[in-house]
Amino acid sequence: MALAEDNGGFISIAGGARVEDYFALLKPRVMSLVVFTAFIGLLLAPGGVNPVIGAIAILCIAIGAGGSGALNMWYDADIDAVMSRTLNRPIPSGRVARGEALALGLICSAFSVAILGLATNWLAAGLLAFTIFFYAVIYTMWLKRSTPQNIVIGGAAGAFPPMIGWAAVTGDVTLAPIVLFLIIFLWTPPHFWALALYKQGDYGAAGIPMLPNVKGEAATKLQILFYSVVLVAASFAPGYIGLSGWLYTAVAIATGLGFIYLALRLFVSRESTAMKKRARTLFTYSLSYLFGIFLALIVDRVGHLLGYV
Amino acid sequence: MALPPAKLSADEELKRRRRRNSIALALVLGFLALLFYALTIVKMGPAVFNRDL
Numbered sequence: 001m002a003l004a005e006d007n008g009g010f011i012s013i014a015g016g017a018r019v020e021d022y023f024a025l026l027k028p029r030v031m032s033l034v035v036f037t038a039f040i041g042l043l044l045a046p047g048g049v050n051p052v053i054g055a056i057a058i059l060c061i062a063i064g065a066g067g068s069g070a071l072n073m074w075y076d077a078d079i080d081a082v083m084s085r086t087l088n089r090p091i092p093s094g095r096v097a098r099g100e101a102l103a104l105g106l107i108c109s110a111f112s113v114a115i116l117g118l119a120t121n122w123l124a125a126g127l128l129a130f131t132i133f134f135y136a137v138i139y140t141m142w143l144k145r146s147t148p149q150n151i152v153i154g155g156a157a158g159a160f161p162p163m164i165g166w167a168a169v170t171g172d173v174t175l176a177p178i179v180l181f182l183i184i185f186l187w188t189p190p191h192f193w194a195l196a197l198y199k200q201g202d203y204g205a206a207g208i209p210m211l212p213n214v215k216g217e218a219a220t221k222l223q224i225l226f227y228s229v230v231l232v233a234a235s236f237a238p239g240y241i242g243l244s245g246w247l248y249t250a251v252a253i254a255t256g257l258g259f260i261y262l263a264l265r266l267f268v269s270r271e272s273t274a275m276k277k278r279a280r281t282l283f284t285y286s287l288s289y290l291f292g293i294f295l296a297l298i299v300d301r302v303g304h305l306l307g308y309v
Numbered sequence: 310m311a312l313p314p315a316k317l318s319a320d321e322e323l324k325r326r327r328r329r330n331s332i333a334l335a336l337v338l339g340f341l342a343l344l345f346y347a348l349t350i351v352k353m354g355p356a357v358f359n360r361d362l
Contacts, residue, residue, distance in 0.1 A: 019330055053351060056344065
């Protein structure tokens, strides 16, 4: 028998969710980027790791990220229901009950941390636990609704995966994984503020203090430009510290110049429609940029090992 | 000529979804068992057969 449940304003049918709905709670698109960056950290780390252990480590990092995503959806169901981008998520659309999302988030988080600790080491597991805590509690429950700097500080949660991947192999954290962390950390503000610029109506309706809603478009565009320049400068660091060679640096220069050009183009835009279009272009480009430079790190390393670079 | 498929009632649809969820959960548990098995073997290493009886 179908039972309708009232979960704090969200009507859902008990037991009526599909497998796909539970999977959607894990934010698979975010998970794919987390898997990719963690994999890069794992591959760049000195020394080897058993392929089975490596695969389990990546799986644990992915499931841990998914668990924190489910906890985020559990807590943010009220504001997700207001924004067009998140309206169709499993909880606001009534396909999954809030309690189910909380249970899934906690189970995924606990299992991923425990298995990562058993398979690799407890430093990596501790970093994963801290990442989940940082995203679910510090970012989702506290920063997101209270400060326009929410995604600057909260960006740390998304920046940890390569460090976890590295720690899973070596059991320590050195300058190189901190540099990888820094690149993603500095990439987050321009990425999210570009999104916030063309979705600011959504964030305003949900009462989230995103930078464009609080400080205005001009201040946001200036901050995007500032972070873009700092990000591109930081992206050269792997070359300086010997983590990569000229191939990576060449890719970082070329794609970094593109990033600054798009940020500058957004900065000088005046008319609203053109500004939103440019913000969207920068948002899309930023995804390819991060993918590109991390891929370049690996290609550079493989090329170096084979003697081509 | 094949008849058009009958429309599923809400209860039948619910049962179908629960069955799929149960199968998915069984697969996840089976995978976990395999994962722990593989992890144990890898952690023990080849020296597991190299011991006094």
